[in-house]
Amino acid sequence: MISCLPLDLATGALLLWLGLGLLGFLLGGWPALACRLVFPASSVVALLLTIAGFTALTATPDHLQLHGPLPALPWSFQIDPLSGFFLILLGLLAFAVALFATGYFRSLPGPDLRRLMLQYHSFLLGMGLVLLAANAFTFLVAWEIMALASYFLVVTEHEEVGSRHAGFLYLLIAHLGALSILLGFVILAGATIAQGGPFSAMLHAPLNPFWASAAFLLTFFGFSAKAGLLPLHIWLPDAHPAAPAPVSALMSGAMLQMAFYGMLRVDFLFFGKLALWWGPFVLVVGLATALFGVLFAAVQTDMKRLLAYSSMENMGLIMVAFGLALIFRTHGLNALAALALAAALYHALNHAFFKGLLFLGSGSVLHGAGSVAMDRLGGLIRQMPQTAFFMLLGTLAIAGLPPLNGFVSEWLLLQAFLLSPALPQSTLSAVLPLAAAGVVLAAALAAYAMVKFYGIAFLGQPRGTRYVHEAGRWEQSAMALLSLACMFLGLFPGVLLNLLHPVLLEMLGRGFAIQQGLWLTPVSAQRASYSPVIFFLGMAIALGLGFLLIWSLFGRPLRRVPVWACGFPVRTPAMQDSPLGFVQPLLRIFAPLYQAERQADDAGRWQVRIGEPVYRGIYQPLNRIVLWLSAQVLRLQQGRITLYLLYSFLTLLVLLAIWR
Amino acid sequence: MTAILLELAQVLLVAFLAPLFAGLLRALRTILQNRRPAGCWQSYRDLYRLFHKESLQAEGTSWLFRFAPYGIFGAFCLAAGIIPILATGLPLAPAADVIALVGLFALARVFQVLAAMDTGTPFATLGAHREMLIAGLAEPALLATLFTASLLSRSTSLSVIVAHLEQLHFALHPSMVFAAAAFFMVLLAENARIPVDNPATHLELTMIHEAMLLEYSGRHLALMEWGAQIKLVLYVAIGIALFLPWGIVPTAEIAVLPLTVPILLLKFAAAALILALVETLLAKLRLFRSPEFMATAFLLGVVGLLSFFMLGA
């Protein structure tokens, strides 16, 4: 009974989502009713999916095969601890986002709402199917559903040129990635691709080193296109701001992790033997992505673009942890690989929660203040106090500050790095300390970027917006839930690590010691220990005692006075730091990277535009080459009938010659 | 029971002797500049005066502005309980290792910066972004230094690191030399000392730390100043724990304490003298030279890590 519950529950939940999407489409004529009905139901279904994920962690893996329209290609589903973990991630995030969407899309007109509901639920269906797929055919169909549904969500505001451009770029890169994944699966499946390429046949497939590396590179390229790693990240900063906030939250929090799921399944379960260079390769790509992402996140002036680049940085950190796990695994140090992999999985879940929270908060800001451009915001903490509080928790979490959750995954990753002297090879011994230094640099700069994000938008004086209203009750409850999740994951890391145990067992054959009580001691108490609860209590007590003591001895009510500001008589909002002004030292130090151009506009104000080096360096030349090639091919089309007859005649001659 | 009392004693000692350390440092600097010092107890008089003054809140600031001084003070008091100053193996020590300690300092810094941005004045935001820039480079350097010590002791818990380094007596590692240089530079940067920031300046364009305190007055300003003094003592304590650990005994051997406390005070006095010398002999760097300073510290920390990995020492 228990063994068949998770898969049935999961597939049932996905079908319910599809049903809700269709229901929402049909009820489009009554938007308020549709919103109140469909989205809360969607969140309940998400909870069901989460329960399925939890039970999958402890149940035995289950399998289901259906025969579809094509006789030789069956739909094949399975559920195992790895899928279970990602189902939990998807379910919890979708739960909170659906609650937010109930309030957020309240005022959307009927036709737009019906389309949105269908696309939204197809998106969720696609992601869920990716996690449950058990053969290449199902996986790729689900991948395509996910990509197409999210494309339509990205171009929701299709009247804007920017949205259409963002959607086009997104679709292009997504399909490039899908093609690459398909080729990778073909290599891995070999002859069994004719039966749909079941994953069970790909397990520990014996491939000679050349084909194994080719499959690795193809699948890595394909999944990194979806994950937004360097250099396939250019769709990220345009697509996330173009989509509505709840959708951006899902894309950033869940969809990027689907790519990570794919990489995990392929690299840990399918390859029997890992080549020596794969781990360092993934590590270096991840580190470069993280540093690039954080440097560009710091110089954005749009809240959502900043969060998009920050997602890139976090995916880079996950890849660093993943690469480290691969390195340890290649050398047979499975216990250390378990620690690195736990850090990666923990960070994936953390990212879903705090990034989701931040995107939802940006949506509230967009609705409440009318803009997400930071140079028109400021001082929102006074007019949107609850949103500001939740966003503060999200910012502290993403900056990696104890005792919240972002710190725990970074702590685990750094502990894994510190265990690396156990590695035998000596060339790695030069790369790994540099990588550790790079990781801490990325984390420190991320704190800079996120402090800017919160401070410029929520603190200080208002720079432009005047009439601001707070977010509604549904939105606030969703953000509160995500903040609670962040705090829980930060204060009780042992709970999640114990949950991860079956996942690590499946991937590596061993986990690490069960965490007990309030202490986080992944290796041993002698080696490293951290207790977030004691930390938090210690700080609270010190703070509380200090406050009581000082209040009782010296306490007097505070008097409000005008700001001193060094005695300057005039104080305008423009005198504060602008979003680019706050990071001006970074702009100066890394000037060659940013290729910033300053122009004076008609009003006499300086506009600084940041260039995108990867776009200018790689994509535009590629674009020019492709256009040139197509222009050459165009020469074939001369418009003369005799020439076309000549083409047909030549082809006929060639075919006759070959056939003979 | 003795452990808890010792823990409490350590926190109180740090909190109440921090102004004395700051006063001693200032007095030494003044003597080196051929002026008459105001005495080591001046900081206490300053704090007393500030606590009894009225505290004002700027218009337009929010609860963050009021909360930040207490948050910072609480964070530093917690850190005083974690770092092994009097003894290793205190009850709070396993709750946070070196990485969490750096995270704790970062938390205090973020609160300070957010409180500064809350005021919305140009100088406060100027100080805020400069502080985040310096921190963005100093924190990695500090972590690289602490990693070198952790790799040598095969642990990230400060108590275990100190216990391990004490046993080594005079086995000096090249990687610790680089770590020491990097740590000293980070100490200067994070505590707003010359050559990164001038703690005595009131010129708006040269301030980093002082700029963030401009709107505070009364007991809030007293807390912020006290917090900065405690932070300096904590950094010196970490330096002593990592590079001159002899004398920090395990909690069990508490009977030796009357012997080790004078040695500790002597170490602090020596540190004050070195800091005063450095501050007098160097000039403050231009702001855009300070990233170079921090980059040097970071890269020295990385060299320390490299020499551990590649030379095994």
Place this chain on the structure above:
Amino acid sequence: MMITTQGLAWGIPLLRLLAALLLLLAFAMLAQRRLLTLIHLLAWQGVVLAAGTALVALLTGQTELWFSAALTLCLKAILIPTVLHRLLRRLQVHGDVEAVLNIPLTLLAGIALVIFAFSLAAPITALTGTVTRGMVGIALAAVLLAFLMMITRRKAISQVVGFLAIDNGLFFAATSATLGMPMIVELGVALDALIGFVILGVFFFQIRETFDSMDLQNLEHIREE
């Protein structure tokens, strides 16, 4: 070259400490902008060198090394820096040294060189098997860093300082790797340094007289047109 085991216990780590100080000083020179501080750092390197030689003399009991240490102290720590200082004042060279690359990039290149030197030295230390593990690598790294310093500077004085720093690194490598310095090698190295010094000194005055400045970029204008 007999070393007592008791001497080994604290002597070798102390020697390693001095090696690390040498490398630290080489890094500091790389990151320096001011000419005066460069000369002071060179003087400190001489002190470290003398201390290292004295330590080796103490450990192995070779009395000639004491003379070598004293000579190093007088020459490298006192005499040469004084001469350079006087030269600086006579040529009235003011202002910062302009580095060709910016300092963080130079330091990154320095780190790459350190990695290179360490990985080069790894098989050597495996071969010798004596207790000088890591010392050859550090000394080699110091030499390469001094070379990098010479490449990234424009003023002629800093080229001389770089050259002398290379000499320091080689000297340290010789003493620490073999725990003793054959007199021939020492004389040869000293002669090289002397000749180079004389030639560079002559050059200085010529450059100064021709161009009225010590900037090496002026030399680029001398070309067959």
